[in-house]
Amino acid sequence: MAPPKSKAAAKAPAAPVGGVQKAALGKPRNYDLGNGVVRFSKTKMFHKKAKYKFIGKKHPKAPADKKPTVVVKPIGGEKNGGTRTVLLARRRSFYPTQDKIRKVAHHKTFSKHVRRTRASLTPGTVCILLAGRHAGKRVVLLAVLPSGLLLVTGPFAYNSCPLRRVPQRYVIGTSTRVELGAFALPPHLDDNYFKKNKRSAKRSVKRKEGEDIFATKKEKYVPSEQRKADQKLVDEQVVKAIRARPDRKALRGYLRAAFGLRSSQFPHRLRF
Numbered sequence: 001m002a003p004p005k006s007k008a009a010a011k012a013p014a015a016p017v018g019g020v021q022k023a024a025l026g027k028p029r030n031y032d033l034g035n036g037v038v039r040f041s042k043t044k045m046f047h048k049k050a051k052y053k054f055i056g057k058k059h060p061k062a063p064a065d066k067k068p069t070v071v072v073k074p075i076g077g078e079k080n081g082g083t084r085t086v087l088l089a090r091r092r093s094f095y096p097t098q099d100k101i102r103k104v105a106h107h108k109t110f111s112k113h114v115r116r117t118r119a120s121l122t123p124g125t126v127c128i129l130l131a132g133r134h135a136g137k138r139v140v141l142l143a144v145l146p147s148g149l150l151l152v153t154g155p156f157a158y159n160s161c162p163l164r165r166v167p168q169r170y171v172i173g174t175s176t177r178v179e180l181g182a183f184a185l186p187p188h189l190d191d192n193y194f195k196k197n198k199r200s201a202k203r204s205v206k207r208k209e210g211e212d213i214f215a216t217k218k219e220k221y222v223p224s225e226q227r228k229a230d231q232k233l234v235d236e237q238v239v240k241a242i243r244a245r246p247d248r249k250a251l252r253g254y255l256r257a258a259f260g261l262r263s264s265q266f267p268h269r270l271r272f
Contacts, residue, residue: 034116036108115148120173124180124241127152128172128259128272134161136258140178140238147191155235158255162223162231165194174272176254178245183237189230 029048030040040048068088075084121127125141127150137159139152150168154161223231242248242255261267 032114035113115144115146117144117148117150117168118173121150121168121171122177123183124178126174126176126178126255127166128174129161129166129170130172131170132164132166134159134164136260137161138174138255138257138259139164140255141173142180142183142234142238143185145191149191151185151189153231153234153238154255155238156231157235157239158252159258163189163194163227163234165191172267172272176251178238178241178251180238180241183241186230186233189234 030038030045032038046052070085070087072083073086075082121141121144123141123143127139127141129135129137129139129152137154139154139159139161142151142153142163145151145165147165148168149165150171151163152161152166152171153163156162242251245251
C-alpha cells in the first residue's frame with residue numbers, strides 16, 4: 001500500500017512533461033457579474049487604468065509612405081499633348097445618398113446573458129411551485145433549459161401537473177431528490193417546443209349563423225397528440241425512478257399533497 005500524501009503535496013500542481021510551467025491566467029478586474037452587469041463602471045475603470053494621465057498628450061506619428069494614385073502615360077499624335085495622367089484606381093460610378101449606420105458595441109442581449117441556477121436546483125429535485133395555476137403542488141425537476149427556465153413535471157398521474165417551464169424565483173427547492181439515473185430528456189423538448197402560437201390564440205372561432213358577431217370567443221387549448229405522447233414518455237421514467245425507492249409510498253403521498261402554511265408558520269424559518 002502506497003504511503004498517504006501530505007496536504008501540501010496533494011495541492012501542488014503536477015509538473016508538465018516538458019519541464020516548463022506556464023503562468024496561470026488570473027481573473028480580470030472588471031468581469032461580468034451576470035445579466036450584462038459588469039463589476040466596475042466606465043468611470044471607475046477610467047481611474048483604475050489611470051487614463052487621465054494620457055489626456056492631452058500627443059504623439060506625432062511617423063510620416064507614412066504615400067502610394068502613387070496616378071500614372072503618366074505617353075500618348076501618340078501631334079495634337080494629343082504627348083502625355084496623359086491616368087488614375088490607378090477608377091472612381092466609383094455610384095455614391096449612396098446617405099451614410100451607413102455604424103453599429104456601436106452595446107450590452108449583451110438578453111439571449112446572450114449567462115444563466116445561473118441555484119445550487120439546490122438539480123435534476124431530480126422535488127420542488128414546490130409558488131405561482132401559477134399549479135401553485136402549491138410538488139413537482140420533480142427534470143432539467144434546466146438554455147433560457148434559464150426549469151422544466152418540471154408532476155408527474156401528471158400524481159397531481160395533474162404536466163410538463164411546464166417555471167422561473168426559478170417561483171420555486172422552492174426541497175432536500176428530497178429522486179435519483180433519475182440514466183434519464184435522458186428528448187432533444188426536441190426545448191424552449192421552442194413550449195412556445196405558444198400567438199396568432200392562433202388571438203384568432204376568434206368561426207361563428208354559426210344567428211350568433212352574436214360581437215361576442216368574443218377564443219379557441220380552447222387542447223393538447224396535441226405529440227404533447228400527450230411526450231408527457232407519457234417522460235412520466236414513465238420518473239414514476240419508474242420513484243417506484244425503485246424504499247419509501248415510494250411516502251414519496252407518492254408527498255407529491256400528491258399540496259403545500260400550504262398554517263397560522264404562525266413562516267417560510268424563512270422552515271427547512272424544506
